[in-house]
Amino acid sequence: MPVPIETPAVLVDIEIAKRNIRTFQTYADAHGIRVRPHIKTHKLPQMAELQLDAGAVGITCQKVTEAEAMVDGSERITDVLITYNILGKPKLNRLEGLNNRIALAVVADNETVIDGLSSHFSAKDKPLRVFVECNTGADRCGVPSPAEAARLAKRINDAEGVDFAGLMTYPPIAGEAKVQAFMSEAKRLIEADGIAVPSITSGGTPSMMHAAGAPVATEYRPGTYIYNDRSLVSRGVATWDDCALTVLATVVSVPSEHRAIIDAGSKVLTADLLGLTGYGHVLGRDDIRIDQLSEEHGRLVSDGPIRLAVGEQLRIVPNHACVVTNMVDAVHIVEGDEPKAVWPIVARGHVL
Amino acid sequence: MPVPIETPAVLVDIEIAKRNIRTFQTYADAHGIRVRPHIKTHKLPQMAELQLDAGAVGITCQKVTEAEAMVDGSERITDVLITYNILGKPKLNRLEGLNNRIALAVVADNETVIDGLSSHFSAKDKPLRVFVECNTGADRCGVPSPAEAARLAKRINDAEGVDFAGLMTYPPIAGEAKVQAFMSEAKRLIEADGIAVPSITSGGTPSMMHAAGAPVATEYRPGTYIYNDRSLVSRGVATWDDCALTVLATVVSVPSEHRAIIDAGSKVLTADLLGLTGYGHVLGRDDIRIDQLSEEHGRLVSDGPIRLAVGEQLRIVPNHACVVTNMVDAVHIVEGDEPKAVWPIVARGHVL
Numbered sequence: 001m002p003v004p005i006e007t008p009a010v011l012v013d014i015e016i017a018k019r020n021i022r023t024f025q026t027y028a029d030a031h032g033i034r035v036r037p038h039i040k041t042h043k044l045p046q047m048a049e050l051q052l053d054a055g056a057v058g059i060t061c062q063k064v065t066e067a068e069a070m071v072d073g074s075e076r077i078t079d080v081l082i083t084y085n086i087l088g089k090p091k092l093n094r095l096e097g098l099n100n101r102i103a104l105a106v107v108a109d110n111e112t113v114i115d116g117l118s119s120h121f122s123a124k125d126k127p128l129r130v131f132v133e134c135n136t137g138a139d140r141c142g143v144p145s146p147a148e149a150a151r152l153a154k155r156i157n158d159a160e161g162v163d164f165a166g167l168m169t170y171p172p173i174a175g176e177a178k179v180q181a182f183m184s185e186a187k188r189l190i191e192a193d194g195i196a197v198p199s200i201t202s203g204g205t206p207s208m209m210h211a212a213g214a215p216v217a218t219e220y221r222p223g224t225y226i227y228n229d230r231s232l233v234s235r236g237v238a239t240w241d242d243c244a245l246t247v248l249a250t251v252v253s254v255p256s257e258h259r260a261i262i263d264a265g266s267k268v269l270t271a272d273l274l275g276l277t278g279y280g281h282v283l284g285r286d287d288i289r290i291d292q293l294s295e296e297h298g299r300l301v302s303d304g305p306i307r308l309a310v311g312e313q314l315r316i317v318p319n320h321a322c323v324v325t326n327m328v329d330a331v332h333i334v335e336g337d338e339p340k341a342v343w344p345i346v347a348r349g350h351v352l
Numbered sequence: 353m354p355v356p357i358e359t360p361a362v363l364v365d366i367e368i369a370k371r372n373i374r375t376f377q378t379y380a381d382a383h384g385i386r387v388r389p390h391i392k393t394h395k396l397p398q399m400a401e402l403q404l405d406a407g408a409v410g411i412t413c414q415k416v417t418e419a420e421a422m423v424d425g426s427e428r429i430t431d432v433l434i435t436y437n438i439l440g441k442p443k444l445n446r447l448e449g450l451n452n453r454i455a456l457a458v459v460a461d462n463e464t465v466i467d468g469l470s471s472h473f474s475a476k477d478k479p480l481r482v483f484v485e486c487n488t489g490a491d492r493c494g495v496p497s498p499a500e501a502a503r504l505a506k507r508i509n510d511a512e513g514v515d516f517a518g519l520m521t522y523p524p525i526a527g528e529a530k531v532q533a534f535m536s537e538a539k540r541l542i543e544a545d546g547i548a549v550p551s552i553t554s555g556g557t558p559s560m561m562h563a564a565g566a567p568v569a570t571e572y573r574p575g576t577y578i579y580n581d582r583s584l585v586s587r588g589v590a591t592w593d594d595c596a597l598t599v600l601a602t603v604v605s606v607p608s609e610h611r612a613i614i615d616a617g618s619k620v621l622t623a624d625l626l627g628l629t630g631y632g633h634v635l636g637r638d639d640i641r642i643d644q645l646s647e648e649h650g651r652l653v654s655d656g657p658i659r660l661a662v663g664e665q666l667r668i669v670p671n672h673a674c675v676v677t678n679m680v681d682a683v684h685i686v687e688g689d690e691p692k693a694v695w696p697i698v699a700r701g702h703v704l
Contacts, residue, residue: 006440040647062648084615084648085604087663088358090358113604113605139611141607141649144608250439252437253462253465253494263703266622266675267701270622270623271622272618272623295674296392309464311439311440322647323647326647328703329701349679351619351620352359
């Protein structure tokens with residue numbers, strides 16, 4: 001029986017999502033790690049509430065407007081960390097509005113950002129909490145050394161309008177030893193300056209079940225774990241049965257024995273490869289590869305006969321769940337093949 | 353001077369877009385080719401009106417809801433070709449609504465789609481025009497041979513509720529000879545059946561200035577030409593000065609001498625590579641590569657010193673303009689560095 005939902009559509013099996021939430025929360029509770037999920041994966045206040053229900057201490061957002069959408073969407077979201085260097089008056093004004101409503105923190109990895117935050121918040125009643133972002137090997141943002149982390153911690157501590165909140169990193173995969181080494185040394189240097197380190201926060205779904213391997217970290221920020229995706233299955237940290245998010249698509253053309261075309265292209269599945277070959281996994285059809293996407297078409301190929309008919313529905317696990325939820329205005333909440341609700345993705349597209 | 357627009361943002365230089373429209377229209381007029389631009393690149397009724405002003409005969413859309421948004425957005429959009437196999441009652445109902453308002457056509461490459469269209473429209477007052485989609489080498493949708501095109505043309509011609517409108521293809525790059533050969537033979541076979549071939553429509557920006565190389569085609573559907581992008585510059589069919597669409601980004605971190613991070617990631621630039629290395633071109637900085645994107649961060653690297661400061665703005669030509677306009681709710685219309693207007697992208701995200 002086809003799922004009675006117009007395609008292409010993004011489906012989230014709520015029971016699988018709840019189970020995924022529980023699995024990591026149980027691990028974190030057992031190891032005394034606070035959980036602060038990154039909402040970039042779902043962008044939904046309702047999902048954040050499920051995470052809070054399970055025991056999360058708050059949420060992580062990447063952009064200021066994303067945090068606004070989440071806080072506007074649920075009265076229960078009262079503790080947000082924005083893991084981003086924030087610059088410029090318009091964003092600082094928004095940040096101030098949020099800081100007056102909830103427990104808020106941001107990160108900084110350079111003096112320009114710290115000085116901008118301090119300058120804005122020095123005249124306000126409530127200081128802004130600021131973490132120092134540390135590069136433990138992912139080579140994106142972050143100070144390069146514990147000494148530099150300590151220098152910025154002192155700068156925050158000495159500045160008006162901002163309070164030093166701790167250390168933050170997004171580590172490389174299997175980077176627990178690096179996190180432990182960097183953060184222990186940074187903490188030692190900062191405390192030697194007479195400054196307390198209230199929190200050390202790390203993240204990343206691929207290594208989350210090894211989070212306890214960096215015991216210096218007090219908090220963990222997994223994102224994708226709530227839905228999982230082909231990337232995580234390929235890493236062996238999830239199975240297809242753990243994938244809560246699927247793309248429902250319809251076969252619109254079967255032009256040859258080894259090729260079929262579906263109505264989901266890069267505007268739903270996205271071109272994210274995450275190191276994989278192909279653009280998703282067709283559930284139940286290990287023999288099929290999604291080898292090419294245009295905006296509205298996905299091309300499926302097989303070595304043997306493709307055995308698909310025009311009009312047939314398929315469910316596809318995308319390479320990367322987080323980016324897929326940014327492509328559509330709403331997700332269809334399902335249990336198995338049964339539609340239960342449609343939830344608008346209120347924090348979609350909030351890039352400011 | 354920084355552009356007074358909050359970043360990340362998608363900017364379109366309207367004068368460059370107008371010039372790009374004129375360049376192809378002039379070529380097409382000189383060769384007697386009708387122009388039917390694909391709006392997937394801009395998704396804006398205002399841009400479609402500029403294309404109609406220049407001489408376009410109508411527009412091309414990929415999905416039914418996209419066509420609805422465009423027709424709702426401009427009374428002057430009265431002729432639309434949807435180059436898609438359309439299936440299922442909800443979409444057929446929408447199609448019927450559109451068909452009652454404007455001159456509409458769709459494509460089909462298989463009997464299931466033709467029979468579905470015929471079954472729906474046979475009881476209606478106004479038949480739906482249907483092109484046969486032909487595979488001239490791009491190996492996506494399309495019938496594989498002129499004989500199969502002729503067979504489907506006859507099926508459409510014989511069916512109730514649908515009128516045969518002609519032949520459609522999206523050819524491979526530099527595929528003029530293939531288009532000419534396939535379409536000439538298909539036309540000959542169809543006309544031998546006593547059926548007229550009212551229109552033969554081809555497309556694609558990369559080869560558009562060679563469209564006259566397939567004189568059997570009477571119409572051309574370029575999309576990206578209005579904005580251009582890094583992919584087209586790399587193919588030598590446009591220069592950076594022809595790129596109307598840029599992403600405005602701010603440097604948020606300069607963690608090392610050879611690395612900087614901007615506030616635009618895959619949620620704006622997208623992960624589309626189109627065969628290129630890296631995720632865009634920083635205007636004025638040939639020495640910089642955008643070597644990695646996460647959702648909200650772009651990583652810039654250089655062999656020499658990167659010479660960027662936190663807070664600095666950059667303008668980036670993305671690999672693929674069409675997918676970028678799907679990532680934001682509005683584009684900023686500019687002339688040079690001067691903001692002129694903000695246009696909501698009304699057909700964004702319309703995947704049904």
